[in-house]
Amino acid sequence: MEILLKFRNEREWEQFHNPKDLALAINVEAGELLELFLWKNPEEVDVKKIKEELADVFAFAFLLAEKYELDVKQIITDKMMLNAEKYPVEKAKGTAKKYNEL
Amino acid sequence: MEILLKFRNEREWEQFHNPKDLALAINVEAGELLELFLWKNPEEVDVKKIKEELADVFAFAFLLAEKYELDVKQIITDKMMLNAEKYPVEKAKGTAKKYNEL
């Protein structure tokens, strides 16, 4: 996180990093990550490129978290607790169904 | 990360979590995050919902990293070093231009 903020601040990019554009950036990078898998089986994919595109997704996700002063570990833990209610082990085990179809 | 894996393993969901579908999931969640900003100014957005959708983006991004045994801190640091070459401070300062337009 420190590296990200230093990189951003040295370039005076905070002015562009409003939350809406950061959410856009996450989508753009997620799309570039997805492109690596397009028309392919998972095992054909170039892992070096995955590292790069996945790093971009993480970078903008962390920058958006920083905007709202969110603790990433905390929001994931909170969400997992919500999901545990939506997807109780006994119902969700071994099925990929959505919670409203369980 | 441990919480994520425990959650996944209790539900025996690893079978569905091939890398391609995880990349899909990141895009789906990124789209849900983006929807919160649709037709809105950034300040109108519901932060509680942002926490939830951003947590989902992180969750699947961490699960994809786990698939390839990637060290998240490492891949971000590596990518920042690549970006530092593409976007040298003296050129990129205060501009949102893409590296190929600098």
Next chain:
Amino acid sequence: MEILLKFRNEREWEQFHNPKDLALAINVEAGELLELFLWKNPEEVDVKKIKEELADVFAFAFLLAEKYELDVKQIITDKMMLNAEKYPVEKAKGTAKKYNEL
């Protein structure tokens, strides 16, 4: 549509165009379209590039419609009728709220 199919068939690409990858492709192209707007006001965007990226979105959307033998005009008309129920004029006029918040 004919042009699209001729282009695809001459290259023998139908084998790659399963519906799931076509849905991926739509997302990838939608992300490239979105990138044109990143960190920008709408009026700063390069319209020539928008034409190209929007054309790609349409191309894969038409190819996915073709896979399921869907009549594009028909599915849009059907969806508009569903939306008209979700968003009755008297409630939805002049507001960007989602139907479940109206």
Next chain:
Amino acid sequence: MEILLKFRNEREWEQFHNPKDLALAINVEAGELLELFLWKNPEEVDVKKIKEELADVFAFAFLLAEKYELDVKQIITDKMMLNAEKYPVEKAKGTAKKYNEL
């Protein structure tokens, strides 16, 4: 297209439909379309839902085209001609490689 514009104008939604938010909307809808395929084989997908989500992608793509007064048939034809140069039949036949890898 007429149906789309009538629907939009009756609800006075043009005020929200700036090009940037329309590009966002295309991504949001593309994400919802993609979600239908998540963790699934193509043949397991609910075609009725595909019709609805694909219709939404088309609807916002047409509305964005209308903003820039683009002729959809024309931009697709133009793009196909560009693609025909990038992907000449003799090189691209039967391969899913990107043009810069051909």
